[in-house]
Amino acid sequence: MRIKQFLLCIFAVLLWSVAYSAQYPMSEATETCIDCHSEVTPGIVSDWKASVHAHITPAQALKKDKLSREISSSHIPKKLSKVVVGCAECHTMSPNSHRDTFEHNGFKVHVVVTPKDCAVCHKVEEEQYSKNLMSHAYKNLMANPVYHSLLDSVDGVQTFDGKTLIYAKPDAKTMADSCLYCHGTKVEVKGFKVRETSMGEMKFPVLIGWPNNGVGRINPDGSMGSCASCHTRHRFSIAMARKPATCAECHKGPDVPAYKVYLVSKHGNIYYSEGYKWNFKHVPWVVGKDFKAPTCAVCHVSLIVDENGNVIANRTHQMNDRSPYRIFGLIYAHPHPKSPDTTIIKNKAGLPLPTELTGEPVPKFLIDKKEMKVRRSKMEKVCMACHSTGWVKGQFARFEKSIETTNKMTLAATQILLKAWNEGVAKGLSQGDSIFNEAIEKMWVEQWLFYANSVRFASAMAGADYGAFANGRWYLSKNLQQMLDWLNFQLASKSKK
Amino acid sequence: MRIKQFLLCIFAVLLWSVAYSAQYPMSEATETCIDCHSEVTPGIVSDWKASVHAHITPAQALKKDKLSREISSSHIPKKLSKVVVGCAECHTMSPNSHRDTFEHNGFKVHVVVTPKDCAVCHKVEEEQYSKNLMSHAYKNLMANPVYHSLLDSVDGVQTFDGKTLIYAKPDAKTMADSCLYCHGTKVEVKGFKVRETSMGEMKFPVLIGWPNNGVGRINPDGSMGSCASCHTRHRFSIAMARKPATCAECHKGPDVPAYKVYLVSKHGNIYYSEGYKWNFKHVPWVVGKDFKAPTCAVCHVSLIVDENGNVIANRTHQMNDRSPYRIFGLIYAHPHPKSPDTTIIKNKAGLPLPTELTGEPVPKFLIDKKEMKVRRSKMEKVCMACHSTGWVKGQFARFEKSIETTNKMTLAATQILLKAWNEGVAKGLSQGDSIFNEAIEKMWVEQWLFYANSVRFASAMAGADYGAFANGRWYLSKNLQQMLDWLNFQLASKSKK
Amino acid sequence: MRIKQFLLCIFAVLLWSVAYSAQYPMSEATETCIDCHSEVTPGIVSDWKASVHAHITPAQALKKDKLSREISSSHIPKKLSKVVVGCAECHTMSPNSHRDTFEHNGFKVHVVVTPKDCAVCHKVEEEQYSKNLMSHAYKNLMANPVYHSLLDSVDGVQTFDGKTLIYAKPDAKTMADSCLYCHGTKVEVKGFKVRETSMGEMKFPVLIGWPNNGVGRINPDGSMGSCASCHTRHRFSIAMARKPATCAECHKGPDVPAYKVYLVSKHGNIYYSEGYKWNFKHVPWVVGKDFKAPTCAVCHVSLIVDENGNVIANRTHQMNDRSPYRIFGLIYAHPHPKSPDTTIIKNKAGLPLPTELTGEPVPKFLIDKKEMKVRRSKMEKVCMACHSTGWVKGQFARFEKSIETTNKMTLAATQILLKAWNEGVAKGLSQGDSIFNEAIEKMWVEQWLFYANSVRFASAMAGADYGAFANGRWYLSKNLQQMLDWLNFQLASKSKK
Numbered sequence A, B, C: 001m002r003i004k005q006f007l008l009c010i011f012a013v014l015l016w017s018v019a020y021s022a023q024y025p026m027s028e029a030t031e032t033c034i035d036c037h038s039e040v041t042p043g044i045v046s047d048w049k050a051s052v053h054a055h056i057t058p059a060q061a062l063k064k065d066k067l068s069r070e071i072s073s074s075h076i077p078k079k080l081s082k083v084v085v086g087c088a089e090c091h092t093m094s095p096n097s098h099r100d101t102f103e104h105n106g107f108k109v110h111v112v113v114t115p116k117d118c119a120v121c122h123k124v125e126e127e128q129y130s131k132n133l134m135s136h137a138y139k140n141l142m143a144n145p146v147y148h149s150l151l152d153s154v155d156g157v158q159t160f161d162g163k164t165l166i167y168a169k170p171d172a173k174t175m176a177d178s179c180l181y182c183h184g185t186k187v188e189v190k191g192f193k194v195r196e197t198s199m200g201e202m203k204f205p206v207l208i209g210w211p212n213n214g215v216g217r218i219n220p221d222g223s224m225g226s227c228a229s230c231h232t233r234h235r236f237s238i239a240m241a242r243k244p245a246t247c248a249e250c251h252k253g254p255d256v257p258a259y260k261v262y263l264v265s266k267h268g269n270i271y272y273s274e275g276y277k278w279n280f281k282h283v284p285w286v287v288g289k290d291f292k293a294p295t296c297a298v299c300h301v302s303l304i305v306d307e308n309g310n311v312i313a314n315r316t317h318q319m320n321d322r323s324p325y326r327i328f329g330l331i332y333a334h335p336h337p338k339s340p341d342t343t344i345i346k347n348k349a350g351l352p353l354p355t356e357l358t359g360e361p362v363p364k365f366l367i368d369k370k371e372m373k374v375r376r377s378k379m380e381k382v383c384m385a386c387h388s389t390g391w392v393k394g395q396f397a398r399f400e401k402s403i404e405t406t407n408k409m410t411l412a413a414t415q416i417l418l419k420a421w422n423e424g425v426a427k428g429l430s431q432g433d434s435i436f437n438e439a440i441e442k443m444w445v446e447q448w449l450f451y452a453n454s455v456r457f458a459s460a461m462a463g464a465d466y467g468a469f470a471n472g473r474w475y476l477s478k479n480l481q482q483m484l485d486w487l488n489f490q491l492a493s494k495s496k497k
Helices: A003-023 A028-040 A042-049 A058-062 A087-091 A123-130 A133-142 A145-155 A172-177 A179-183 A244-248 A258-264 A266-277 A296-300 A369-383 A389-422 A439-461 A473-496 B003-023 B028-040 B042-049 B058-062 B087-091 B123-130 B133-142 B145-155 B172-177 B179-183 B244-248 B258-264 B266-277 B296-300 B369-383 B389-422 B439-461 B473-496 C003-023 C028-040 C042-049 C058-062 C087-091 C123-130 C133-142 C145-155 C172-177 C179-183 C244-248 C258-264 C266-277 C296-300 C369-383 C389-422 C439-461 C473-496
Strands: A102-104 A107-109 A158-160 A165-167 A188-197 A200-208 A311-313 B101-104 B107-110 B158-160 B165-167 B188-197 B200-208 B311-313 C102-104 C107-109 C158-160 C165-167 C188-197 C200-208 C311-313
Touching: A028 A042, A028 A087, A028 A107, A102 A200, A123 A133, A133 A145, A133 A179, A145 A172, A145 A179, A145 C473, A158 C389, A158 C473, A165 C473, A172 A179, A172 C389, A172 C439, A200 C389, A244 A258, A244 A296, A244 C258, A244 C266, A258 A266, A258 A439, A258 B244, A266 B244, A296 A369, A311 A369, A369 A389, A389 A439, A389 A473, A389 B158, A389 B172, A389 B200, A439 A473, A439 C473, A473 B145, A473 B158, A473 B165, A473 B439, A473 B473, A473 C473, B028 B042, B028 B087, B028 B107, B087 B107, B101 B200, B123 B133, B133 B145, B133 B179, B145 B172, B145 B179, B172 B179, B244 B258, B244 B296, B258 B266, B258 B439, B258 C244, B266 C244, B296 B369, B311 B369, B369 B389, B389 B439, B389 B473, B389 C158, B389 C172, B389 C200, B439 B473, B439 C172, B473 C145, B473 C158, B473 C165, B473 C439, B473 C473, C028 C042, C028 C087, C028 C107, C102 C200, C123 C133, C133 C145, C133 C179, C145 C172, C145 C179, C172 C179, C244 C258, C244 C296, C258 C266, C258 C439, C296 C369, C311 C369, C369 C389, C389 C439, C389 C473, C439 C473
Parallel strands: none
Antiparallel strands: A102 A107, A158 A165, A188 A200, B101 B107, B158 B165, B188 B200, C102 C107, C158 C165, C188 C200
């Protein structure tokens, strides 16, 4: 850079600093953080500078009318109220409750910012999120013996001893890279370590289960979840969280193809064709004006209003309170569980599952018809911002039919599997064996985890081929045939012995 | 909202209304619709307000020069000519011919707007579209016994009776959610029903097969097709229809991976990298200026000109008149059928297929070499707007080679299947059995419906890995091996009995 | 077009021409090219006009400070220095060394512009690229007997003789459409041919292996590679090359799912949510300012600086000098080869592979631990522009664990395959048979080429489900079971004979 340009640049930066700090008062602590970190980790400082957190103080935010407000706590501690929400505001909050707190240039800093920290300003969202199944995603997976056994069969390294395959227990790093990437890890402090840095020697906590932004992360302060799953550090952008690419991080695989289905739906088409022109920042979010077709957030999360400010849907971070059915992740689709903690569920057979192995739901732990109706109404109200009643009823009738038919197709698969177990050509529950480690068991898993899920998502969101040839009904049907072929071959081999 | 803001808002809306109605005269009827529907379904009213339909009258449109004109009828009924194309203009058109017409606040409204309605202004497009295979997509699927049997094997729910799998006939809702989502449903009026609404009691038609926007939808006025498949209600946007996400709604699955192939092609790369800066609205569409790489529409549909206004390709809604070959959906690639109604086709074996089971085309029903050459020239002219003759000839030579080789790979699969039928280890045509319900038959279907199609699309659009590992030649080859393994196993089992 | 509009248009074009040519002096030769080609191939002329090449002369480019400069040669031939880089500058460069040079309106033009041509201004990039494995992609595939045999098994057409499947050798067009689309073809001049054109009779070279833009293309001047693989003709845009859609052309299939993994990573989410607002043109590329999350280019190619102009990473067209491990394309992940020419490699068993069949690397041909550390540090420095040391170390630890576990899962598969060979139920190396043409061999290939690769990419780039259910660990595990089932069935059949 030539000198003139350089000086101009410096001058501009200085000018900006002065103007900026008048308008957006930073705490002294945050200023200290930024002094070094704009050198050390320039990317995130720049992210933060582009964030809403850097451009408003809680006191200013509280002055907005209720619908436009992005903070939900009515009371903000005085110390935080008059400064923008900077590094120190979050990373030095309640130092004693964070086990990863460490001395850092005179501050008590913690690495992992948690929902409890965010709740200081976003109390309602944190409370709602604690009722969200996602906040329990670590525990619901790891403390459920059935699911954990599925995880073992996926993540465990196998060795071949010349005759059989031997599964090792999965190691922590592999789980963190696989299932727990989305479900969340347990972040623990293993001690502290001094390390040479560009600023000299410094002491840092040694974390295991880190990095991670999974939705059900267990944090060093004991809280569950990570707001950064969707509101990416350090922008914490509502705009980004409202875009489908955010949900796609965890909802794109064959087990939960929501994003793929959305992409080929009419709604997705509209979004991909012109979404880049919409206003994703505006709060409240105005249907028809700010956005022209729903993204994931419109239907499942956001506060939606019409142009006259009438509320169509209230913001929810519980998310499933607009959905009567839980359509993925379990063997059969079923009414949503009452509690986000699904480890409390037990079916008649004593298994920690919300349905019997043959599909009947376990009513004690699931929402009732009345609550299902309430949730469905909330969703329908969103649909009806653009669609007629007849359209919406027709759509829901098909969706419920697809729940019925996919459950039946799963039942057929289960019956083939049960026969395999009964006839002794595979080892199942009564033999005390994993139900996920044999060929026919893996086919059975794909029946519900991939194909039935795909059909239901396609039905819910009008995703065309994901209900037909793209992991849809074609595979539901083909897989049954393959399971039966496998069974018949095993039975034939056995009878010949 | 605080009162001042609210009043300002009201004032602004009023001002807009006055200014708007002077410039864009609405019919009284449409004004009446909007009065309620901006409350009841704000999303679609807002869509319409953003549409070209809301910003031009047919009379104004007719004044444009021919190349720039977006309407093709030379005569517009007087009543429609001087008002913008609003709700009432389409939804109250020819009320007597629409079986879904109902009394609605003093108007005779029909729910399902059809190509016949659109043809009032877009006559040429409607005529062209009636020659498009897509307009016959419902009938061509449902009235062809072979295809219908494929549909049954995909959509029919199966039950396991302890020994075999029993297929039920697919129900209407499942078909509407699956194959007919794209092919189109048959929309029928089952009666009328009074319902409580936010505006009091009202009577509405009860429609079956609704909602649907499939390309070959059978409408309550007897017409076939839905312009809204691509020109999404209620924007009817030419810009959106020109973007690949529109075609992706139905052309993305493993059976027709056009969109996926496009995404990884050089053309797709250019579009995804910078398409958001292009002019998708301009008519006629100027190569190099409005757009820098072809989307689906450029090659298959749109009116394309160079910067001097020379026509490179005329607009076509027949679409296949720039394509000599039909490369997907059937067992073998073959010259395009002459008629969009493919139910009239019969091969030597008496099957309603455009080729024999062993691949020879059935010339009587297919375009001849001369017509193929004409169509190829049209497409080449589009290519040559950017590419040299040598480039284009090389590209076409590879494409025709891939048609030849994929047909051969399908023939090998068919021969294995025929052997299975002949040896009695599977039941086929001569046994009067479905040819889609046994394991080896399903493998055979994947050979042509997934893998051969994928290779041909990859070849046609330069889609790299879709011709190799992504459902491409790798699977064509692997699947043959698996079919043979299955056959040999069955033969071995049989000989032991 | 009405006459007034037309005249205005002509006038505007003339005015533009005069203004343009003063600012951006074209060579006379290029002007001659454009005179015809803006008629004949308007799309590419318009592309070029929008390119940087059309808006700067090498002399002007050399005046930029070093970090901002996009040309790397310090000396530009005088003749080229004062004109913009137009058609003639590239297509008539060193006519004698290009075998595809032909007489064209008084100029000696060649069709295929090569890295040697580009090197006149971009010398450093060309030198770096010659060390890039990609520049050797044609030879490394075609001259390696093992890989060539894999290619044969994918691209060869098979026929069924009633008993077995017979592989034909793949033809050139099929290879060009499949593997060589990305690897590059060998472009050869087969003679010259006179053809009628819109400008009268003209002579053109007849090229085989054309069209192609593969990364290791063998050019008619003997050079290897194509800069246009990423810097698309005729825009040669750095902006486009920096976007992931460019890399996706070849890095999206199941064998190398980099793009898919990126799409669902946090980085990809940020890019897809707001990348359209970033500055992809700026050189040097400023982290946090020009872009907010890495694209492929940020980590693997681009010159990256912070807002103060400190270099975080130097530009590299060798690309693998920021990566210690080669994680795809081979049977086991291993340290990068020293030379881009991998045909020189031989393992202990005499195979041209960088590891033994059982996974041990062949150190002689691979970079050592010291070099691996250097490369890892370069990559870490990029990560640390946004992430803390603890974060980055944790990420790398997981990545190395996934290399270890996927190699183990591949070893288990190899051991099953070896047993199949040893027991005589499949034919392998010692029988002199292809190791890619039997069912169990194809399963084995998918173990490393699809599933292990997918897991490693997911681990490297935090791609969630691609390490779990989307071609990830689920399939690594399921595939082993299927291989063992196949083996046991074959052994059982054999013992019964």
